[in-house]
Amino acid sequence: MKVALISSGLVPVPPKAGGAVEEYVFQLAKHLRLLGVEAFVVDSIDKNISIMDYASGVPIARIPVRILHNFPKRNVAKEFLFGLYSAKSLKMMDVDIVHANTAWAGFAISTSIILRNLDKKPKLIYTCHNPLWPEDKVHFGEYVVRYAEGYTMRKADAVIALNKTMLNAIVMKARVPGPKVYEIPNGVDTDFFKPGLPGxxxxxxxxxxxxxxxxxxxxxxxxxxxxxxxxxxxxxxxxxxxxxxxxxxxxxxxxxxxxxxxxxxxxxxxxxxxxxxxxxxxxxxxxxxxxxxxxxxxxxxxxxxxxxxxxxxxxxxxxxxxxxxxxxxxxxxxxxxxxxxxxxxxxxxxxxxxxxxxxxxxxxxxxxxxxxxxxxxxxxxxxxxxxxxxxxxxxxxxxxxx
Structure with a gap:
């Protein structure tokens, strides 16, 4: 089983100073490989060429995504383009699973004609990290995010919700069929974070x-x-x-x-x-x-x-x-x-x-x-x-x- 884990493209994987989604992607890839799964991460790089990097034994395919600094909604645009470029890079990799984790990269992948038209179409898994789904009163920008993320989750072959409240909100508000939504929480590296470390x-x-x-x-x-x-x-x-x-x-x-x-x-x-x-x-x-x-x-x-x-x-x-x-x-x-x-x-x-x-x-x-x-x-x-x-x-x- 070959699995591509897609980051946000905004914070480098592995994260060095915060980034819960990127930490989730990295740790999941690392521990999947320990279980014998051929997992790798797709991340962005601010250069003109793609490179294959490694961190703690995890392969990280870094693909170029460049956005003008004065571009409106630059992070949204970069994440969306990163999703499109990720789909393009996965075309020749013969992956079984594409596991996306953020709204705009996931939306780009779920709407990609490139992956949809492959003879062997990879299965799409989406983990929802968005904490606002259970909230009834949200700002306009969140409604836009919900449109994109909801579309991705309905197209996905399986959706992972981090808690029961989020699972219920996804089923009700995003109209995702309940049987394909799984409640699986975040994990933690208990070997790295532990008591008794000297100050x-x-x-x-x-x-x-x-x-x-x-x-x-x-x-x-x-x-x-x-x-x-x-x-x-x-x-x-x-x-x-x-x-x-x-x-x-x-x-x-x-x-x-x-x-x-x-x-x-x-x-x-x-x-x-x-x-x-x-x-x-x-x-x-x-x-x-x-x-x-x-x-x-x-x-x-x-x-x-x-x-x-x-x-x-x-x-x-x-x-x-x-x-x-x-x-x-x-x-x-x-x-x-x-x-x-x-x-x-x-x-x-x-x-x-x-x-x-x-x-x-x-x-x-x-x-x-x-x-x-x-x-x-x-x-x-x-x-x-x-x-x-x-x-x-x-x-x-x-x-x-x-």
């Missing part, structure tokens, strides 16, 4: 102390609810001045992992934290994976205050690192956090509720340790890439047998 120079450089900081990981954007976290942290500190805890916000200060600079939203939050909390809040910007796993492993807990999530990889990475997780009651978060077992849930958008939950975890060391142990065990048993990959491989085999 070394990372914590020293950032002026952090083991277990004395709360961690947020992700893009600093409104949908991630970072402003809710800041207000909750400020409330907890003001009411409990004896706590020597800090807040670390690790991730891009823009809306995308492949963007640089600082958004207006991030600037507002940075200024707010300086005025209200001084040195108790640290915005690191994007960090590399080695730094990230050390930050996880030595944190007091991870907080994810998002307003919408599909199946957040950061929760799995934190759990694999042996720390408790606090998350909003949004999307796939409620499928991961068992309240009081591996972490705590709080009311979506409520900084008051989050402040209370933060205080419980920060002040109760025994509870924190117990939830951290449970989190690690759950990550290994339920979300290890070894078990997730086997479930996806079975979907491939089922589709090929039809």
């Amino acid at each position: 070394g120079g990372v914590l020293e450089k950032l002026r952090l102390t083991e277990r004395e900081y709360v961690l947020f990981v992700g893009r600093v954007t409104p949908i991630k609810g970072v402003h809710i976290l800041l207000k909750a942290f400020e409330t907890m500190i003001s009411e409990n001045s004896h706590l020597g805890i800090k807040l670390v916000i690790a991730g891009p200060l823009t809306g995308r992992f492949n963007s640089s600079g600082v958004s207006d939203y991030a600037k507002t939050l940075i200024e707010y934290s300086r005025r209200k909390l001084g040195e108790k809040v640290l915005f690191t910007g994007s960090v590399d994976r080695e730094t990230l796993r050390i930050l996880y492993s030595n944190a007091c807990c991870l907080v994810l205050p998002s307003f919408a999530e599909a199946f957040p990889l950061v929760l799995l990475e934190a759990m694999a690192s042996g720390i408790p997780v606090i998350g909003s009651e949004a999307g796939g978060i409620v499928d991961v956090i068992q309240n009081g077992f591996n972490g705590l849930l709080f009311e979506k958008g409520s900084w008051k509720d989050l402040a209370e939950k933060l205080k419980v975890v920060v002040e109760n060391g025994d509870l924190r340790d117990r939830m951290g142990i449970n989190a690690r065990v759950m990550a290994i048993r339920r979300y290890s890439w070894y078990s997730i990959t086997e479930r996806i491989r079975k979907v491939y085999l089922r589709v090929l047998s039809r």
